[in-house]
Amino acid sequence: MRHLLYGAFWIAIYLVLAVSPLLVLLVGGAPSGRDFWRDFSVGLGFSGLSMAGLQFFLTGRFKWLTLPYGIDVVYHFHRQISIIAFFFILSHPAILILSSPETLSVLRPSEVPWRIAAGVAALVLFATIITTSVYRGRLGISYERWRVIHGYAAVAAAALGVMHIMGVDYYSHAPAKRLFWIALGAAWVLALVYVRIGKPAMMLRTPYRVEKVLKERGSSWTLVLKPDGHRGLTFKPGQFGWLTLGRSPFSIRENPFSFSSSAMRNDEVRMTIKELGDFTSRIRETAPGTRAYIDGPYGMFTIDRHLAPGYVFIAGGVGIAPVMGMLRTLADRGDKRPLFLFYCSRSWEETTFREEIGGLEGRVDLKTVYVVESPNPGWAGETGYMSAQILARRLTTPERLEYQYFVCGPHPMQMAVKDALDELGVPGEQVQSESINFI
Amino acid sequence: MRETYSTHIALLTGFLILVVTAAFAIIQNPQLAALDGRSAPALPHSVEGRERCLACHGRDSARPYPQRHLGWKEAHCLRCHDGMPLPKSSDETGGRSAAPAESAHVFNAAPVPHPIEGYESCLGCHHPDNGILRAPSSHGKWPEDGCTGCHAEGP
Structure with a gap:
């Protein structure tokens, strides 16, 4: 309950900060309104840029921020809200042009002023960020290169966006409003400085x-x-x-x-x-x-946060890594609770840690079911993909509805297992999963 | 699973921000207060008979409005400039306008060297493309009923 309230609190804070440029205008007095579409488009630009600036906090890995949700949820939220923010930002010029086609005249090379050039450049950079993030795989960009592009483009886009607002100077003309945008930009820079300089400097002490x-x-x-x-x-x-x-x-x-x-x-x-x-x-x-x-x-994918009379681990491929961390810990603690491991792999030869898992079965109350996609001739165990039938066949204890389930593996496997557990009547809140693919 | 949770939070948050933004535009729209401490330059000529500001000050005209005013509607001009109430439309004034006295001073436009009365249309003789005494090509987009807005009837 405490985490729920804490989580709702941060969402409320995010909302207020995202619309803060508009609130400042409404509370502090704004210059003449124009027509609805023009003010709506400007409002979308303000909100979109504010949301884009808040991404520096969302990706800053602040523990006080990630605690109620888990960092995977915060990162996925960052990804989804970025796309929404981009459409807000894109709608700004789109609505301006649709409602007043003569606005296109500012793009004439001979006339384009720096404030418009800054806005267009910011839009292009935001489009680059979204495109390279959503289609990184198809574009063949490596994770490392993508991070470099993502980081520098984000800083440049936010800076150009603020320059555009300052240059247009309509809603930001009053000194207090200029100060507000400067303070907002400074807060984004501070978050960035902490992430890129402050935190790495602290890490130097713990090599x-x-x-x-x-x-x-x-x-x-x-x-x-x-x-x-x-x-x-x-x-x-x-x-x-x-x-x-x-x-x-x-x-x-x-x-x-x-x-x-x-x-x-x-x-x-x-x-x-x-x-x-x-x-x-x-x-x-x-x-x-x-x-x-x-x-x-x-991360929240831990038995220490989800206490239960027994645990069921369902892993696919290298998804066994965090599960091994939990099994080894339970063994070191001398835990006596019943544990089940369903481990899916391509072949028996590729079943990571299979020898050590056999050893762990002697240290804790662990029952392991291997599900092999391409079994060798003579394989007597489960084959194919994880399913409700395999779970029902191998997990016969009536206490299974009391257990906590930890699922880690490729996304399609996670979705299939969620459906299978749902079919077996396992409450959704007892199914834990985490994806650390943060692109 | 948890991705679905974060997607729902993002969609809800985005929707709420959109609602606040629309509310801003609705609240903002009818407000017509002066700009933050800025005053718009007063008009150097009277508005009467020249209520179609964009006829002379459109983006492609000889004296276009400033680029910063892009997106403002014609009806907005007089809200800031001169602070005068909107004049009647040209339909109500019978189409052709009386020549204001300050026209020549403002635009340095040559006076009409003949009486106006009796001529149905200026363009009959002064059409920029095929008139006998063509108006300059820069006048091509100006409305016919705007001629006497600048060119006063001469003595």
Whole structure:
């Protein structure tokens, strides 16, 4: 309940801040209204730019902000509200031109003033941000390059947007209103300075060193990281952190990975990473002794936040990484509660951690069901994809409706499992999932 | 699953912001207070008979309104400039207008060297394309009933 209220509080704050330029005008007195469509288009521009500026806070990984929802929800909100903000910003010139076609004359090369050029440039940059984010895969842009484009384009677009408003100087002419926009812009810059300078500077005090790189089944690698000159990281099982490897913490190149190690050990942190992209395909080349930094922990995908008489883990592929973190922690704690693991993989050979999972079955009350997509001849276990039938067949205990369910894997698998659990009558609030694909 | 949750929050938030923005435009629209401490330049000529401001001050005319005024409607001009109430439409004044005395001073327009009375149309002789005594091509977009707005009847 406390988290719910806290969450509602931040949404209300976001709303007020997003429309604050309009509230200032309404409360503080505005110059002459023109016609509805013109004022509506200007209002959309103000709201859209304000929402765009607030993205610097949403992506700042402030723990006080992410606590009620989980950082995955905040990042997904950032993605969705960015698209809405972009359409607000795009509607601004579109409505102006549709309601007054002569407005197009400002785009004549011989006449275009700097304030309009700034607005057009901001619009182009916002369009670039949205396009490269939504279609990054299709455009063949690597995650690292995308982050660089995203970061610089966002700063430039917000700055040009404020310049456009200041240049047009209609609703921002009064000194108090100019001061308001300057303060708003300064707040965005402060958030950015904290994220890009303040936080990395603090991370310099807690470096890690790669002790070894372990080859795992399923084209995956586990980085074993040791704290270098500090007490290490305290995290909850199932959480994740942003890893900067072999670079300065001021580098924009960092990637989110789940902790696969036990939360009961802070003398080392393990991250299990599958070869999927530019960065991950080079993990195997990481030399022991490489300097690393971790920004974390983050995430709500943890048994410590969802207490229950038993747990069911449903993992697909490298989605086993946070689940292993939870299983190892439960084993280290000597937990006696019943645990079920449904683990989907392409083949038995690619089933990551299968040997260790066998060992964990002796330390905790764990029953494992492997679901193999392409089984070898003679395979007697479950085959194909995860389904309600497999769950019903293997999860026969009547207490299953009391358990908490943790689902981690590819998005289609997560959706299929959600439907399957729904079919079995498992309440939605007992199904936990988290996606750390933050693009 | 959690993505659906954040999508719902985003859609709800976006909708509420849209409502506040529309409310701003509705509240703002009828307000006609003066600009923040700024006053619009007074008109250098009378408005009577020249209520179609854009005929002479359209974007493509010889004396266009400033670029910053783009998007304002013709009916808005007199709300700030001169503060005078809107005059009657040209229909009500019978189409052709009397020549204001200050026209020549404002636009430096040459006076009409013949009596106006009795001529049905200025363009009959002064059409910019095919008149016997063509008006300058820059006058092409000006309405016929606007001629005497600047060109006063001469002595």
